[in-house]
Amino acid sequence: MTIHxxxxxxxxxxxxxxxxxSFCDSNGDGIGDLQGIISKLPYLEQLGIEVIWLSPVYKSPxxxxxxxxxxxxxxxxxxGSNADMDELIIAAKARNISIVMDLVVNHTSDKHPWFxxxxxxxxxxxxxxxxxxxxxxxxxxxxxxxxFLPSAWSFDSTSDQYYYHAFSNRQPDLNWVNPQILEEVCxxxxxxxxxxxxxxxxxxxxxxxxxxxxxxxxxxxxxELLKLIFKHTLANYEQTISVGETGGATVEDAILxxxxxxxxxMVFGFEHMAxxxxxxxxxxxxxxxxxxxxxxxxxxxxxxxxxxxWNSLFLGNHDQPRPVSRWGCDGxxxxxxxxxxxxxxxxxxxxxxxxxxxxxxxxxYQFGSVDEFRDIEMINFYQEYINDAAWGKDRVxxxxxxxxxxxxxxxVQWTDGNYAGFSTAKPWxxxxxxxxxxxxxxxxxxxxSIWYFYQHLIKLRKExxxxxxGDFKLLDEDNLHIFAxxxxxxxxxxxxxxxxxxxxxxxxxxxxGKRACLLTSNYQRESLPINGVFELQPFETMAFLxx
Ligand code: NOJ
Numbered sequence: 001m002t003i004h005x006x007x008x009x010x011x012x013x014x015x016x017x018x019x020x021x022s023f024c025d026s027n028g029d030g031i032g033d034l035q036g037i038i039s040k041l042p043y044l045e046q047l048g049i050e051v052i053w054l055s056p057v058y059k060s061p062x063x064x065x066x067x068x069x070x071x072x073x074x075x076x077x078x079x080g081s082n083a084d085m086d087e088l089i090i091a092a093k094a095r096n097i098s099i100v101m102d103l104v105v106n107h108t109s110d111k112h113p114w115f116x117x118x119x120x121x122x123x124x125x126x127x128x129x130x131x132x133x134x135x136x137x138x139x140x141x142x143x144x145x146x147x148f149l150p151s152a153w154s155f156d157s158t159s160d161q162y163y164y165h166a167f168s169n170r171q172p173d174l175n176w177v178n179p180q181i182l183e184e185v186c187x188x189x190x191x192x193x194x195x196x197x198x199x200x201x202x203x204x205x206x207x208x209x210x211x212x213x214x215x216x217x218x219x220x221x222x223x224e225l226l227k228l229i230f231k232h233t234l235a236n237y238e239q240t241i242s243v244g245e246t247g248g249a250t251v252e253d254a255i256l257x258x259x260x261x262x263x264x265x266m267v268f269g270f271e272h273m274a275x276x277x278x279x280x281x282x283x284x285x286x287x288x289x290x291x292x293x294x295x296x297x298x299x300x301x302x303x304x305x306x307x308x309x310w311n312s313l314f315l316g317n318h319d320q321p322r323p324v325s326r327w328g329c330d331g332x333x334x335x336x337x338x339x340x341x342x343x344x345x346x347x348x349x350x351x352x353x354x355x356x357x358x359x360x361x362x363x364x365y366q367f368g369s370v371d372e373f374r375d376i377e378m379i380n381f382y383q384e385y386i387n388d389a390a391w392g393k394d395r396v397x398x399x400x401x402x403x404x405x406x407x408x409x410x411x412v413q414w415t416d417g418n419y420a421g422f423s424t425a426k427p428w429x430x431x432x433x434x435x436x437x438x439x440x441x442x443x444x445x446x447x448x449s450i451w452y453f454y455q456h457l458i459k460l461r462k463e464x465x466x467x468x469x470g471d472f473k474l475l476d477e478d479n480l481h482i483f484a485x486x487x488x489x490x491x492x493x494x495x496x497x498x499x500x501x502x503x504x505x506x507x508x509x510x511x512x513g514k515r516a517c518l519l520t521s522n523y524q525r526e527s528l529p530i531n532g533v534f535e536l537q538p539f540e541t542m543a544f545l546x547x
Contacts, residue, residue, distance in 0.1 A: 098198035251304030311350025
């Protein structure tokens with residue numbers, strides 16, 4: 001097999017995730033669209049972005065906001081047309097920006113023609129595209145939960161069989177045991193690659209190896225399938241990039257996925273995201289973050305993948321609450337703590353992902369009632385738990401406000417004008433009222449803003465070899481408030497020190513006789529303390545080089 005792919009071309013680049021529905025609306029229907037994205041390409045170029053990951057824009061009934069696809073070859077009219085997509089790919093390329101599309105092929109929509117056919121009966125040629133099973137003891141074949149519902153099986157009365165869905169009942173899982181699925185998926189991928197996109201973010205991709213009857217979400221078969229997918233698609237293009245969403249991956253799994261250059265470039269590990277939930281329970285079971293645990297997860301992934309695989313670095317996406325509300329302070333220290341979180345992450349090894357609005361420190365929205373929810377996961381959770389004695393309304397709403405996905409899905413706040421400059425019409429979801437203060441225009445007018453801090457971080461990654469290649473050493477692992485680490489490469493050492501607490505903290509670091517160069521500071525610090533004792537202000541962060 002000839003591999004045309006270059007495995008290094010993207011490593012200094014930063015990815016920006018666009019969740020199109022809430023990014024920018026060009027046609028005044030209250031929903032973001034492709035022309036809206038095209039209009040913001042200069043903005044992204046100015047930020048220094050070189051890759052965009054576009055959440056799904058394919059035709060979809062939108063039960064799960066596009067993660068339920070009814071036609072993989074066409075753009076949903078809500079977002080525009082295939083011609084708009086072609087235009088976006090070309091316009092982005094002209095600014096040295098590559099487009100990565102979302103590939104959602106663990107499941108389709110129940111409105112996909114394959115499923116419509118499959119449902120017609122047991123003899124239908126598409127029946128085997130999905131996972132069917134006879135009832136067991138008069139009920140579902142297993143007791144497995146789906147991510148969105150109490151059961152992963154739904155009954156189909158036409159054929160008296162159950163079909164399997166890891167997410168909602170309107171997202172039936174494809175049957176990856178059937179080799180035709182692989183063929184169909186490669187066709188889809190090559191269709192878009194030929195149009196000039198750079199690759200894919202692969203939705204819940206480990207699940208294609210699932211064994212439903214054993215209630216196993218994954219198995220080594222995922223690797224076999226990904227090798228075949230790679231060989232028939234991504235391997236044949238020079239500048240491709242792929243990232244798999246693998247919620248259950250350990251470091252060892254991530255090495256298998258990303259280390260041999262025959263499956264994926266990198267995966268999203270979620271271990272750090274689970275540090276504020278009760279062990280072994282759902283994300284809704286809130287737990288206070290213990291900083292040493294959080295740090296140890298990063299240490300494990302940074303060291304585990306060093307020279308063996310490739311990390312992805314992220315603190316937010318369309319499924320997660322806003323990082324500044326989650327781990328920082330979205331009140332008095334919003335600006336400082338948003339910069340602190342970015343600084344802590346962006347000097348690690350891997351590919352950083354910025355989720356829309358993160359670059360201006362957008363915050364969670366406080367949802368007052370269920371009428372404001374748009375997300376199927378939030379709505380289902382609410383309905384399932386609202387009458388549960390162990391929960392009750394207050395606790396349910398507390399979890400929703402802390403973790404609900406709609407927190408990340410309120411419209412991007414571009415200006416303090418009508419509808420935050422997102423649209424000329426009422427947006428499809430609530431706007432965060434803080435857009436009057438928190439908006440892109442404000443940040444662009446202020447050289448000390450979060451936005452310029454991100455711009456600086458993105459630029460440094462392109463310039464400093466130590467960020468790309470250095471090893472990683474966590475310092476003072478048990479410190480409850482300070483996250484400090486050092487990256488070393490050749491003669492250079494890059495230190496990052498962040499105060500995760502709302503109080504002044506002291507931190508001592510010996511660096512006698514070395515030449516120091518301060519790279520970043522969120523408190524306009526100009527030099528390092530000569531005696532090595534740092535007095536760190538609330539949420540203070542900095543990075544410096546020693547050589
Ligand atoms: C992960 C996606 O990020 C999420 O938004 C979606 O609901 C599920 N996969 C199902 O596709």
